[in-house]
Amino acid sequence: MDMEGYVYDYYNYTDDYDPDVIEEESVHKHKSTCLSEAMCVSLLIVNLLIFLLGFFGNALVIWIAGFRMKKTVNTTWYLSLAISDFIFCTCLPLSIANMVMDNWIFGQFMCKVTSSVMFVNMFSSIFLLVIISADRCVSVVFPVWAQNHRSVKMASAVVGVAWLLAFALSVPSAIYRKVIDHLGRTVCLNFYPPHAHQIVAVTRFLAGFVVPFVIIIGCYSIIIFKLRNNKMTKSSKPFKVMTALVATFFTCWLPYHVFVLLEVNHSKLDHNLLVTGLQVGTSVAAANSFLNPVLYVFMGNDFRQSFKSSLLRKMENAMGEEGRTISRYLSRSSSMDTRASTHM
Template sequence: MAVTAPYGFAINKTTTTGEDDTGSDSVYVYESEDPSPQLIHSLNIMSIVIFTLAFVLGVLGNGLVIWVTGFLMKKTVYTVWFLNLAVADFLFTAFLPMTVTYYALEHWPFGKFMCKINSAVRALNMYASVYILMVISIDRCVAVVFPVWFHNHRRVKKAFHVSLCVWALALILSIPHFVFRDTGPSFQKKDVIFCFNNFLYSDEFTEESFQLHLFRYHSLSVTRFLLSFAFPYPVIVSCYAVIIYRIRKNASLARRSSRTFKIIAAIIIIFSLCWAPFNILVLMEIVSFKLRNKQLLYIVNIGAPIVAGLPHINSCVNPLLYVVIGQEFKDRTFKSILKALQNAFRDEDAPLDSKRVVASQHDI
């Protein structure tokens, strides 16, 4: 018995009823060559290690970013963008202990509601992150192409409103991941519960119900690919193509935008490297269904636990980018940690320090 990757790729054959024994998003009607149990066990151990590291680094790192951008620094449009990005990543990594437990126990002990929430939070992070990155790219592009209009109309309040709209859209797009998530017992061991996508909400398995399941699964997967990758990424790439073109023609603009450009470009590149393999593997899984291709399905089964860890790495690496590239953020962070340590170790009977941390007057 093996546990599937948390994004729903299948790792085992399905049962004769058409439900995947491991509780994945997928349903098969043909036999496929499965990876060896030893290989699956090794891949699951690797995933547990990645998820654990991502949880520790992601919660601490993104929590620190939220603290600095939300409470210590002066509110600017950029701090609003990065604050929302950190909140999305924080929520994503905060739920990882449940996934680690699922992999370790090969059993979902948290109930149906938390199964649904866990899946919805993953989708919420994916959509919120990519659309915040798209908004940041558009914001930078407008700043370069229409600088006068940009400075006359760009306000922190508007940034909060845009962020709210992004979260509302991400929440709406995450609803199917909540609705179709379900729990059920293993066919081999009734006391073992799996968390999986159930597109039928019925125990009856017929050719018609299978086709309905397959249609809903394909529809959700294709929609997710289009809305989380195929649509936002051309917009992001186009914006940065325009920015690079304008910066090359204006040396002073290049100097002014150097640090911010590096941070945002690094975030987008790493986000692409972490999420593109996931989206590609989803499409490969759909194609394997259509073509009944056992070799392609075998590749999906092997790649699933590896690819599933990449989005978690993305969620914990952004704070490191801020520290490495953003000199001002680095200075502010170290001062904040020092201040916190001073308060933690301060004698409560001693008089309070009258000094306070001064908010930054510049964007990240």
């Protein structure tokens, strides 16, 4: 069967590759030039910072949300997000080493794992953001139902479904990712059969970006309309963290999706532009994994209060503030609905 090969991993992309000439090309000795190229060095530094900040930042969130705070629906959401980002960050050193050496030395199994983890992280994050948005919307529109049915057990079950879907949509990476010898180096690449590349790219764009974006915007539009119409609250604090998380996610992932879609017709585009776009887009997407815990810290309180409280307290306030405000809103709405029902 004819195969369409793309020598493309997190930081490498070359023209189409002919599997019939693997052995001929492998006689060339390849030397890494990353440390002598400004772009590669810049991306290397950026990814090292992403790894350090993301690894320790998400570990801190996992410790606080998982062991120091009372288990609530909100901490369930944020704990799952932190676990997703933490797992992704643990795989970054392999990609960083690949950048430096310009050679994949970790074998085919880890080649498949690192790529799959990236997409599990992408899909699980966006699905969780959709779930949180829907949860907020239901809490505002149907406060009595939410007061009676919104539980940690249900939240945990929903998170489990989101993770299963994320794993299912990441299967193509496990199937089509391969290790081959190319121009004297070992490369971890996507090796697609005809038309599979287009199908995978479009599916990821729709399921991981367009559809979630529409749902989230819809949920927040309903929330804003409901709150303004009822004049139940004048504070925007309940939605600050969530809004920042959503905006950060889409800002980080949009460049990646744009260049992945362009990659489908890479023969018609400037090669250097596509290489740079894929490298930068992937690094910007990876940055989302360390920005989430940063938002947990600084979005919960105002700037002056953040200097007066400890780091742990700031993170607890950031993650717990939404729950307290939503609970007050639910209680107030339930009380109003009860009083209204006695007059009907």
